[in-house]
Amino acid sequence: MAVFDYSFPACIRGETVNLNICFYVDNDVICKVKLIAGSDAINEYDLDGYFHKLLSSVLLPLQSTLQNKYVIRHYFSTYLSKYIRGEFGFNYDGKVFVKSLSTKDHTETLNEQVMAIDLEIQAESFAGAKALAYNKGKNIQALLSVLLNIACMDIQSKRQFYFQRQGDAIICERLRTGYIDPELDLLVRDNLNDLMTRADVAKGPQFRGVTPISFADDQLRPTSIAFVQNTSYENLEKVFSQHKITKRINNNDVFCEKISRDVHYLNMLVRMPRQFRTFFTMVANLKESEKRFFTAFARLYNLAASADIWGEPTMAVSYFISSVETLAKMEGTSVGFSQFIKKYHPGCNVKLLDYMYGSVRSGHFHSGEFHFLEYDISYHGIMMNHYLEKFQQINDFKTILRNAIVSKIEACMEEYSS
Numbered sequence: 001m002a003v004f005d006y007s008f009p010a011c012i013r014g015e016t017v018n019l020n021i022c023f024y025v026d027n028d029v030i031c032k033v034k035l036i037a038g039s040d041a042i043n044e045y046d047l048d049g050y051f052h053k054l055l056s057s058v059l060l061p062l063q064s065t066l067q068n069k070y071v072i073r074h075y076f077s078t079y080l081s082k083y084i085r086g087e088f089g090f091n092y093d094g095k096v097f098v099k100s101l102s103t104k105d106h107t108e109t110l111n112e113q114v115m116a117i118d119l120e121i122q123a124e125s126f127a128g129a130k131a132l133a134y135n136k137g138k139n140i141q142a143l144l145s146v147l148l149n150i151a152c153m154d155i156q157s158k159r160q161f162y163f164q165r166q167g168d169a170i171i172c173e174r175l176r177t178g179y180i181d182p183e184l185d186l187l188v189r190d191n192l193n194d195l196m197t198r199a200d201v202a203k204g205p206q207f208r209g210v211t212p213i214s215f216a217d218d219q220l221r222p223t224s225i226a227f228v229q230n231t232s233y234e235n236l237e238k239v240f241s242q243h244k245i246t247k248r249i250n251n252n253d254v255f256c257e258k259i260s261r262d263v264h265y266l267n268m269l270v271r272m273p274r275q276f277r278t279f280f281t282m283v284a285n286l287k288e289s290e291k292r293f294f295t296a297f298a299r300l301y302n303l304a305a306s307a308d309i310w311g312e313p314t315m316a317v318s319y320f321i322s323s324v325e326t327l328a329k330m331e332g333t334s335v336g337f338s339q340f341i342k343k344y345h346p347g348c349n350v351k352l353l354d355y356m357y358g359s360v361r362s363g364h365f366h367s368g369e370f371h372f373l374e375y376d377i378s379y380h381g382i383m384m385n386h387y388l389e390k391f392q393q394i395n396d397f398k399t400i401l402r403n404a405i406v407s408k409i410e411a412c413m414e415e416y417s418s
Contacts, residue, residue, distance in 0.1 A: 001026045012037070012046050014333070019050075067122055070129045071243040074117040074137025075101075075179065075188050076152045079309055081109045082269045084148070086254035087247050092140060092280045095120035097245045101181065109266035110309075114155070114179050114188075117141070118245050126237040134191050139295055145302035146409075147279055148272070149264045149402065151309045152302055155179060157189030184239055197235040261406050263398050266309075275413060282416040290330045297327040301405075313372040313394055318361045320401055327408060344404040344411075349396065356397050 004023040009016050018038035024031050035047045078084075087099040097118040117137050123129035141152040157178045164171050179188040187196045214222045256271040259279070264270075273279070283294055304319035321337060328340035338353055363369035372390050373383075 001031065010050060012042055012050055015039075017042055019047075068124065068126075068129070070121050070123070070126065070133075070237075070240045071245055072119050072121050072129060072133035072240045073181070073184060073186075073243065074119060074133055074140075074191050075114060075155050075181075076117070076137075076141045077112050077114050077155055077179075078150050078152055079110050079266060080113050080150065080270060081106050081111050081267045083113045084115070084270050084272070086251045086272055087249055088251070088272055088276055089245065089247060090277045090280045092143075092284050093136070094122075095245055096140060096280070097247075098140075098144065101179075101183070111266075115152075116181070118243070120245065126233050126240070129240075130192075130233070137191060139298070142295070142298035142302040143280065143283060145305055146298045146405070147259065147276060148270050149260055149262075149305070150270055151305035153306055153309075155188055155190055157194060184243065186236075186239065195236065197239060199235050259406050259409060261399075261403050263395050263402065278413050278417060279409065282413045285416060286412075293326055293329045297323050300326055312374065313390075314360060314364050314370045314374060317356055317372075317394065317397065318364045320398065321357055321361045324401060324405065327405065330408075340408075341400065341404045344407040345400055348400045348403075352393065352397055353400065355393075 002025045004025065005020065006023075007018060007020050010019045011017075020036040020038070022032075022034040022036070024033070033051070035051055037047060082105045083100045083102045085100075087097065089095070089097045098115065100113055100115050102113040102115075117140050119133045119136055119140075121129045121133050121136075123132055138154075141154075144150075145152045155178075157176060159174050159176050161172055161174050164173055176189075180186070181188060185198065187198070187201055189195070212225055215224045216222050254271060255274045257274060259273045259275065260271075262268075283291065286294060300319055300323035304316045304323055307313075307319060308316035324340060325337045328335045328337060331340060331343075337357055338350070341348060341353060342350070360369075360371045363371065372394065373387055376383075378384075
């Protein structure tokens with residue numbers, strides 16, 4: 001058996017360490033891979049996590065080496081009383097097209113609007129194309145959250161209780177959530193395994209996608225795993241092989257001039273900024289390390305916006321701060337939250353920043369504290385005034401963060417365009 005040994009620096013736990021990787025090869029087959037860290041602070045769990053990231057970075061691009069072309073639709077939902085007008089095409093490592101499938105406004109603010117992202121994907125197989133589209137669609141969701149200042153949530157079907165009116169009576173019934181695409185006539189439960197044609201649904205209930213089966217020893221410790229393909233993608237592959245990116249409407253009076261710096265409310269009409277193509281092209285062309293930080297920032301920002309929707313203000317503020325901390329790493333790993341905010345939004349309320357970071361974020365992540373009366377509701381007049389004060393603190397803080405974030409994004413777009 002031949003052994004091939006390589007050494008290289010790697011970033012683990014935010015620090016650069018020397019790694020040694022050994023490939024054990026027998027008859028041109030890699031039988032074993034061993035990673036050794038040049039630091040006692042790095043353990044086998046760190047190495048295992050790093051190796052799987054390394055493996056993904058090698059294997060995922062291989063899925064797009066052959067030239068089978070698909071246009072796969074990725075779905076997500078957002079909660080707005082008014083649907084987002086317009087259809088928007090741009091390039092983000094390939095052709096992308098975004099639009100709202102929901103085209104009705106509603107008086108209620110917590111109103112689900114379903115949106116679609118069409119992605120032009122080249123892959124060896126349809127299963128590989130689906131995986132690439134899922135990963136890319138999730139990242140574009142997060143970037144749209146930053147660009148539009150909204151929560152872009154995954155569609156996850158579940159059975160829930162609903163009120164229904166039957167004549168003069170109101171009944172409660174448990175029904176399955178989901179969506180039917182009015183254009184492609186697909187039943188959407190999620191973007192991974194439960195995206196179906198009507199022909200697939202007609203086959204009846206079944207496990208869908210790929211099911212992992214684990215084999216364990218007497219102590220129930222896993223010894224091996226097998227993957228079983230439960231369903232055929234034939235019908236779905238036919239839909240996405242024939243699907244084309246087409247623009248159906250004119251984008252008249254749908255844009256805002258610049259990326260919004262305002263605090264978002266659910267009854268507001270959200271408009272796409274005119275610079276949306278520059279935004280996505282800028283992100284796609286960032287240096288690899290900067291792109292990694294910007295994408296991570298967007299994912300955290302979307303989590304924060306989603307927590308905000310579901311009435312978890314302490315969690316939302318904490319994740320907004322974490323997202324900005326990640327964005328600040330584009331300036332250098334030594335640049336902290338407050339330093340970043342002061343640079344991109346000078347003259348802001350520093351005392352409010354210190355309170356949100358030192359008490360709210362740190363208290364929540366390290367001690368499980370909740371600072372915005374989530375578990376201390378009272379209808380007493382004094383407490384109601386306290387609630388209004390806290391609400392205003394959150395809005396003032398989100399205004400500071402949004403201004404700093406948009407200033408950073410505009411600086412990056414200006415640098416890219418120059």
